[in-house]
Amino acid sequence: MRGPLGAALAAVVMSLLLGAAPAPEATSGVAAERVPALARDSLPLISDLTAAQCPELPPLWVVAQVQAESGWDAALTSERTGGPAGLYQFGRGNWEAAGGHAWQADPPEPEADVLSAEAHLRTAVPWVCANLRAATAHLQATGKPTVPLDAMLVCHIAGCGRVTGSATGVPVAGEAACAERCVQVIRRYIAAVHANLERFAAPAPEPAAAPAPATAAAPAAWTGGATSCRPPDPTGDGCLTGSTRHGLEAAEAAFGSWSGGPVIRSAGCWDKHAWNPRSDHSRGRACDLFPTAPGIFPAGAELDSGWQMANWFRNHAGPLQVKYLIWQGRYWDPSVEDDGGWGRRYTGGGVYDVRDATGGHFDHLHVSFRE
Secondary structure: OOOOOOOOOOOOOOOOOOOOOOOHHHHHOEOHHHOOHHHHHHHHHHHHHHHHHOOOOOHHHHHHHHHHHHOOOOOOEOOOOOOOEOOOOEOHHHHHHOOOOOOOOOOOOOOOHHHOHHHHHHHHHHHHHHHHHHHHHHHHHHOOOOOHHHHHHHHHHHOOHHHHOOOOOOOOOOOOOOOHHHHHHHHHHHHHHHHHHHHHEOOOOOOOOOOOOOOOOOOOOOOOOOOOOEOOEOOEOOOEOHHHHHHHHHHHHHHOOOOOOOOOOEEEOOOOOOOOOOOOHHHOOEEEEEOOOOOOOOOHHHHHHHHHHHHHHHHOHHHHOEEEEEEOOEEEOOOOOOOOOOOEEOOHHHOOOOOOOOOOOOOOEEEEEOO
16 A cells, blocks of 8 residues: 555535434445444444545445455454554554554554554545545546546555556556556455445435426526636535526526525535546536435435426526536436436446435436536
8 A cells, every 4th residue: 555646635515414314324325234343333434534525435435445455354463564454454654644643563552543443444534535536636637547446446555656657547567667466466456346346335226217397487598608607606615607607596596595495405516526627516517406415315305306406407408508417316418318217327427426325416416507
């Protein structure tokens, strides 16, 4: 394991603490009954850490990677001087670099923080997230095809130099000072984590089969043409394009206030989205409209409210300059024919965990607008 490629980027996220706390499986994408007992007990902490500090790191990936590292044995150590030790099998140098308290003996003393599941996760998750964000930025800048989460695994097992020094982000023999043995270790590690993802994943919820019709009044068309991203963003700090601001205002006129209203519980538009530089949020071209509390799979009236908004935006995509919609694990844009339901299945683009309430866009409607 090696250190982060660069400093972690700040993430601006909406707290999952709004409303009642959901069951771990509802927000984590993890089938709790399938994982080791310590992983199951740690799910609330993992969900809190990732939601608050690293929303682009699905809790399922934390569980799967730790399983590949230590089998969720918090006391696992090596007799070798300096590590590895604990859930993520940190060496002493990386543990201290991540901000962990140094251990004084080899193997670490039983009371050392590196062998405490909670202390280890609180130190390790931000470190792993820093690798993920640095790798994401590099892949985006270079156009390399590797999924950012897989590049994060390469960083952890072989060093981020293997990502930057290879043509794809995962080295072949001879690249990035990685010989055949190195390549085999990396590929086995990625395969092991992926096998754990399949083993521990909760089933993806099925989208509703019969979405409610859109009944709200038709909006006025946006006629202002292309604009730059300009403040204010009424949902927070940042800026919006003219068509995005118009779409948000039209939704408020049709469905009531976007802040605690009867249909839209909350909304967020501009966001840096450091984990996904291609996002329309960072350009002021998108809004997320929540008919329920973040992290909750909506049902009943809240699910109906979400479908009303989704169909209203779809029905008025032309006048509102709608570029695409994501809702209930489904993606739609004006070029998409319905395939097995409303729009087509949303894949997450290798960035989001589609089993998660937020990653799969079950708890909110994403609306992107054209300039």
